[in-house]
Amino acid sequence: MAIRPTMARSLSSLLGIPGQYRLSSQSSSVNAAEVSHFNNLASTWWDPHGSSRLLHQMNPLRHDFVASCIESQPDPTSSNHRRYLDVGCGGGIFAESAARLPWTERVVGIDPSSQVISVAKAHARQDPLFLEPGRLEYQNKAVEDLPVPRIPEEQFDIVSLFEVIEHINRPAPFLSSCLPFVKPGGWLILSTIARTWTSWLTTKFVAEEVVRLVPRGTHDWSKYVNEQELRKFFRAQDGWGRDGGLKSQGCMYVPAVGWRTVPGGEKLGNYFFGVRKDPKR
């Protein structure tokens, strides 16, 4: 019976949602309720049997997708000294793994939740590699609070937003704030969930209510962003996604198997999206 109110809320938003309203709005990206939700989750971030288990299991797919984007358009300027900016880094699942890769020069992880940043910092102390100055750095900031880079040396080869935009109030200005951090020829990579019947069923109803795979309130289905909406957003941006520099890849969690990529899955539920900042001619 406890599930009734959630179902009703989600159903009403499903039926009443206006297509693009969130992508055109104009205020801050950080949602106070979301920050508080993730503050409460912070202590279990690295618990292998905790609520972040699915994110841990998804992590190899993130690297595979980043690699497929970079390999699709080989660029000699971003090969062996890669710099990553991980926006909404949480407890550092992706940031740590990126910092371990042999071609990585530097990883900066930022998150508006102070608790998850302190968890990330404490966890990073478990790996001697991360004591190398500059290799992995965390800041308790929103992307809007970072100084906007003025020269390419301050920009990043990869700016990642993994499972972030579905927690953001107004994705369009948030994405716009991220764009200046990408180096020409570099990639903005994100993963999120499409706003579909299947995603409501799997992420809201099954994952949060039936099997309780993730804590209730982790997702707000009405904030989910569709792949088509992202494509439209980036087509409107000057200097992005030229010559095939725009890719997406669906993926799906199969119980007892794990995450698998699904061709066409970007129209169903979880997907990766990558867009390249056009290199300077």
Next chain:
Amino acid sequence: MRVWDGLSSNSRIFFDALTSEPPIAYMTENQNLSRALVTRLDDLSAITLFDKTSVADIRLGHPVPFPAKSPTSLDLSSYPHVTLSSNHTIAARLLVGADGLNSPVRSFAGIPTRGWDYDRHGVVATLKLSRGTGHSSENPQRVTAYQRFLPSGPIAFLALPGDYATLVWTTTPPQAMRLKALSAEDFVAMVNAAFRLDVVDLDYMFTLDSGQVGELEWRESVQSSKKADVDGEIPQRVASVQEGSVASFPLRLRHASTYTTNRVALIGDAAHTIHPLAGQGLNMGLADSRSLASAVEDAVRHGADIGNEIGCLDRYNGEMWMRNNRMLGAVDKLHWLYSAKSGPVVGLRGLGLRTVDALSPLKGWFMRQAGAS
């Protein structure tokens, strides 16, 4: 490979690899395998080998208060710290327990095991043969392995290069004691008897303190058929036993409830101990190593911490635990099947062996299981 039942002697099975097929299995002495591994380790630059050293202690690193006084200090509290007899201490990102049945790594990790003792001992010895070995004349690299199922357990005879062979005789603890106490000549007579005489003859010979040489001679002289000796259905006669090579060990079934915890992985006998009757112990250990190595390789490629369960070790445990559990169960059933001395099960197992022998595809499947685990 020739396998037969001690209680129904017409039930035989020949696993003969066709000349066009790859061999069923390879036999190699432990020291050859060890030498190959050490040579390989020498080739790898990033390896430090601690020779003639034992593990004195394993414990976790000192706990670090949270939040830490110094936010940039290293926190190795989740790393197993291994102290060696040479006084080195190694903090391990991943500690692999390949340390056998009584694995200290498994005890450190607090991983329980399930299983039971078989009330059997494995008697091993290196034998010198009177003439030739099981080498076929066309291909001297191909040899024949012999295994006879006696009610106390199987006796297996595996040819080695030259005129040597290795023996694995599974039997009851009192019989194992008796074998070890016999003179070299009487021990050799018992091995020859075990492949030739009836079970009642053999049981009687076990009751004697000495004089098995004469017993065998007399009992063979009154038996009519020696045909088997001629056409290679039983192994060549043993001439002598290599001095100091007779040893025995208790047979057990053990299975760790999991192969992994944070920063720990168990492989080989530390993870599972199996009855030797199907010769799968080493194969299972090798398969563990291959699986763990591939999980580590994949983790490194994706920047994961190789000591982390989700990032790396879960994959190894998921790949091997169930598979090994099935093998342990199947070999355990075989042990109980061949422990039966009388009743319908003896007739049925003879029928089973003859059926498998008659059906080539089924036989091929058994051969692949025995060889390539």
